[in-house]
Amino acid sequence: MTTPDRDPAALRTEALDWLRRLNSGEATSADAEALDRWRTSSPAHAAEFAKAALFWNVLGDAARRAESDRAGSPSALRSGRQLVRRGFLVGGAALAASAAGALVLRPPLELWPSVAELAADYRTRTGERRQIEIEKLAAIELNTRTSLDQQALADGDVRVELITGEAAVSTHGGADRELVMIAGNGRIASREASFNIRKDGASVGVSCVAGMVTVSCQGREIAIRAGQHVVYGPQGAGDVTSIDPDAVVAWQRGLLVFRRAPLAQVIDEVNRYRPGRVILLDTVLGRRQVVANFRIDRIEDVVDFISKAMGIRTRSLPGGVVLVG
Template identity: 30%
Template structure:
């Protein structure tokens, strides 16, 4: 340990002692002002102890009062060191210095190890691509088209952020290590679960297919009684606006709708009487180009069928057979849907 580091620890212990006087605080200010390295070393010691205060539930008002004093001239440094040396010579607390130093160093090392041990990763898919990832804890992550997530796993928590797109989570529950997904300003805490989170523009859909999740604005919320938290059970969906309020609240899904919302995991798109505009919007998520409906009166026409996301040409060839439309390819990726002309046949 360097001389400055040793002095910083000594001052720290002195300021925490019951015998610390105004003269000691003034001398400390002189020492602090004498060299920029003094403040740097002292800040590091204080930072390490700050986390320990949370564990020991012991505040440090003496230090705050001391740091609030105006800087003293560097010429007073000798007096500061004399005061410090005098305290170290006679103080009965000296017998605890080795133990306290060890505690500070061990605690600092633990927090440093904790920070360095966080494993981070980024997973993403291109338009039309789907991917399954087995995470380090054994949990399964299914990424739908155009999705991007980040993960940060440590010994105490597993955190995932959905930046865009849609992902399904099959979580290996660990009672001593939480699993949280953040999306659109809210946090989804696993309670032994399979669930899907879909972010589309400014809307988030959370659908639980097994178990339950706790959804909260506060990442540290631990129960449904905290703030605006809500427990979402299997077979239910919560829709909310990014950074805003719920959009429709909790919705109970019938088995057909629940299956439809997760069919993409099997490479399927299921349309059961949905508007053509909605069907095209969904297919556009997987299509590398653009699909356009060129007749407003077609938007509300109902579509029914099951389509393979890896064979979207099937969707384009099927539409004219089941609806009064024509589908034309203006370029390899640009698809135009228009009303069928009178007299045209399938």
């Protein structure tokens, strides 16, 4: 463990190393506990981590304008799996420690997993996909940076909660009960269907690929069928729209498909698959349309595409941060 009398510059380097580790997409509960020990070893450690973490949160007014508030309702953590101890936010340099603790609980610009994500039953890292089976009810493929909880109910049913991210779900027609999924302030039920569900902050989108899915939000029930899509959130559910199912689930084939998509939307999507953050500084540039396919296993090609094919200036900062515009 680092001693409290270390040079501030050395502590700052170590704090940045912690940020890079958290930002790597491979952070675990053991990393969270090790960071806890490092930060609480002295007031100087806590202060330097707070300064390093706040760096990401103050990249500039333009960056903050480009990043919309995606905070959703926090998922309750089971007490036995709490990753952050009560002592995490106390001790010397209380203000700095509290600031850093808040940044761990709600990471700035989503640069690393939140505590709720780290505590999930199933979680994928940056660029990772994972397939799971929910008893005999469904096969679920988790996309990048996705966290999902499975809960056994008193009546023997199973409920699945999508904490964040995206999943492709196929429910088995032979099951004697529905699969029930919770995401944000809504509920999705399916007995025999294939659908894609995605949660970004408080916004949830459900796309039906085959069969029929029932979406419930704020007392309203909506049945969507193959080729249909609905988005809901704190303000309720929107209208049912048509989608191209092949484009929606292209990620399962390792592709990102954009057809006249605004650059701002492209950047938001790319940020889910690469460590760090690409930040758009110019909202006018964000309206430029993009027609392209990108391979997820070569996601850095998107930054080159923006710079070379679109002729837009890009600047790289530590920790995988790229400024566009």
